[in-house]
Amino acid sequence: MKHAITRSWQIGLLVLTAATGAYLYFRPSGELRALPKEPVIAVLPAEVETLIFKNSVVDVTLRSLHTDEGFDIAVRPIDGQPSQECRSSKNLINSVRTLFSISAHRLLTPEQLATDFPLQIGKVDIVDRLTREGPISMVFYTSRDLKRTALLYGDTRAEIDVSYATFERLQSPCTEHGPV
Structure with a gap:
């Protein structure tokens, strides 16, 4: 049971990170923008x-x-x-x-x-x-x-x-x- 909860948190953190990165990379204008050092x-x-x-x-x-x-x-x-x-x-x-x-x-x-x-x-x-x-x-x-x-x-x-x-x-x- 403990392992399943940890796995759920890992997946949730991965989804949150991907969503945040996608928002920073694709702004609401829909145009692609660079991140610093990219x-x-x-x-x-x-x-x-x-x-x-x-x-x-x-x-x-x-x-x-x-x-x-x-x-x-x-x-x-x-x-x-x-x-x-x-x-x-x-x-x-x-x-x-x-x-x-x-x-x-x-x-x-x-x-x-x-x-x-x-x-x-x-x-x-x-x-x-x-x-x-x-x-x-x-x-x-x-x-x-x-x-x-x-x-x-x-x-x-x-x-x-x-x-x-x-x-x-x-x-x-x-x-x-x-x-x-």
């Missing part, structure tokens, strides 16, 4: 075909990211300056790959995102070469001191561990090797 974005580098970075200064397209040989880059300044084309450097490859797997350092409310990360860095779209279901679209923000970054992906707002320097490299990717 991946917000996880894309296999070998499957990424294109990455597009846009902000108020530049529109950058990186193609053929699934190779380790580097990738082709097209840079179109928003102010009408001449466009550039180049091949990626090893440093840029490593920086860009940090955008393929992003974990939440902490989740943010809309108010925290607006207050703590008031500066928009830009938008990144990642196109997977297998699914082609449409790009993964993320908007990145930074703190006033440029030391912390956050992302908005769907209705998930999170502080992340991607360096602001990654976006600086994306904004002028042809400076290391020059145009093609």
Whole structure:
């Protein structure tokens, strides 16, 4: 009898834990949200075909990211300056790959995102070469001191561990090797 009661408590605790986890993971809005330290974005580098970075200064397209040989880059300044084309450097490859797997350092409310990360860095779209279901679209923000970054992906707002320097490299990717 004692064993049966213990077993009932174990099953009840398991059901309660699963229900609580499901509520935290699937919010009433019905959209999937990440928990802190859980991946917000996880894309296999070998499957990424294109990455597009846009902000108020530049529109950058990186193609053929699934190779380790580097990738082709097209840079179109928003102010009408001449466009550039180049091949990626090893440093840029490593920086860009940090955008393929992003974990939440902490989740943010809309108010925290607006207050703590008031500066928009830009938008990144990642196109997977297998699914082609449409790009993964993320908007990145930074703190006033440029030391912390956050992302908005769907209705998930999170502080992340991607360096602001990654976006600086994306904004002028042809400076290391020059145009093609």
